Amino acid sequence: MSERKKTTLPPSSSSKGQNPLILSFQIVFSKLVYIVFAASIAIAFSIISTIFDQLLFFYPILVFYLPSDAVVGFILANIIAVLLGIVVSMNVYVFRHSKIKIRNTSLLSASSLSVLSSICVSCSSLGFFLISVLGTVGVTVSAFVSNYQTPLRLLSIALLIWAYYSVSNKLTKSCVKSYPNSSK
Amino acid sequence: MASLLVFVYGIYASYFHTDTYGQNSNEKIKALPLQDLIRNGSPFQGKVSAPITVIDFSDFQCYLCNRFVKNTEPLVNQSYIQTGKVALVFNHLPNRGFDSMGAALAAQCTNDQGKFWQFHNLLYSNQKAIDSGWVSKENLKNFASRIPGLDIKRFDGCFDSEKYKSFVQKNIELALSFGFKETPSFIVENSNGSSQETMSGALPFESFKAVIDKKISAGCYHN
Numbered sequence: 367m368s369e370r371k372k373t374t375l376p377p378s379s380s381s382k383g384q385n386p387l388i389l390s391f392q393i394v395f396s397k398l399v400y401i402v403f404a405a406s407i408a409i410a411f412s413i414i415s416t417i418f419d420q421l422l423f424f425y426p427i428l429v430f431y432l433p434s435d436a437v438v439g440f441i442l443a444n445i446i447a448v449l450l451g452i453v454v455s456m457n458v459y460v461f462r463h464s465k466i467k468i469r470n471t472s473l474l475s476a477s478s479l480s481v482l483s484s485i486c487v488s489c490s491s492l493g494f495f496l497i498s499v500l501g502t503v504g505v506t507v508s509a510f511v512s513n514y515q516t517p518l519r520l521l522s523i524a525l526l527i528w529a530y531y532s533v534s535n536k537l538t539k540s541c542v543k544s545y546p547n548s549s550k
Numbered sequence: 551m552a553s554l555l556v557f558v559y560g561i562y563a564s565y566f567h568t569d570t571y572g573q574n575s576n577e578k579i580k581a582l583p584l585q586d587l588i589r590n591g592s593p594f595q596g597k598v599s600a601p602i603t604v605i606d607f608s609d610f611q612c613y614l615c616n617r618f619v620k621n622t623e624p625l626v627n628q629s630y631i632q633t634g635k636v637a638l639v640f641n642h643l644p645n646r647g648f649d650s651m652g653a654a655l656a657a658q659c660t661n662d663q664g665k666f667w668q669f670h671n672l673l674y675s676n677q678k679a680i681d682s683g684w685v686s687k688e689n690l691k692n693f694a695s696r697i698p699g700l701d702i703k704r705f706d707g708c709f710d711s712e713k714y715k716s717f718v719q720k721n722i723e724l725a726l727s728f729g730f731k732e733t734p735s736f737i738v739e740n741s742n743g744s745s746q747e748t749m750s751g752a753l754p755f756e757s758f759k760a761v762i763d764k765k766i767s768a769g770c771y772h773n
Contacts, residue, residue, distance in 0.1 A: 420751045423751065425749070426761050426764075427757060429754055429757060431756075433617055435617055435620070502648075508646075513682070
């Protein structure tokens, strides 16, 4: 039999009966620092998306405009930004209050997907660049990411929701880590 | 956070760069007078006597170019082209997909018969996903057949022989010489080719207004 060591996060899931998804949110965002952190990430990501979606320009004048064809992308990008802020903050909370190593691959894939889809809105520039670096495959990839920008963003949202569910479980359920029997 | 913003601005600057040429004597200027552009066969709208020229480098498969055509160009047209202040010249920068070159060649063939802007508007209003076949050779011929008054035999001859391949290639080389990597990209200049300013991206009307009004108020153009 292997020995078992139990590690529980600080404000544990003692409040039974409450939805773990809401409870985990309350645990983390009862502290101002995490609210500020999440807001900073959301705002930064939102600005990045807006720039790469070509909705915000700094030159020749500072101007933001939202044409009708960009409304859906803008809304999805902002949903991603908010979810990203929440999930990253919750992961930081788990990381700081637990000895368990975070392996939240869904967070990584969701954020990289959403950044990629944002950048590739304006990736016409990648045409020549990708031909020179990756050959014709590069253009195909660039065209794919441009064509499927909205589905990719929806996929990002789904992955971030999964990441939120996953980190909520870490926060609200007792974490049990198994160690191999040293006497073996 | 600050370093992140600096990083983002760095990427932004490398993508959406803007430059002013011809104001510093040390800079190399590739003069592009309106008369020369027209003589070489670039499609244009507006008066030949317009003091300011906007050169648009676009791709028919690029949806940001379509955004410019739908949202910005009508306002530029109404405020500056119709009033004789600006001439808009179209240059090809087919870099979005494999079918982009064909679309550029077909469009240039319609220019032979003075139908470029009808074809231009027709393609942008029917734009679909990149390389989905919407600008295949067959579809381009179908689009051309929908333009009233276009001699289809003459168009087919021009298109099938790739008459304007070297012309489009020169447009691409010109774009690259200005450092344009993305579409749409623009040169705003006095119509004699001086005082060039480059802009990249599907900029809103306000951005063009700022640059054009500055040039008009400076009154530094000489035709």
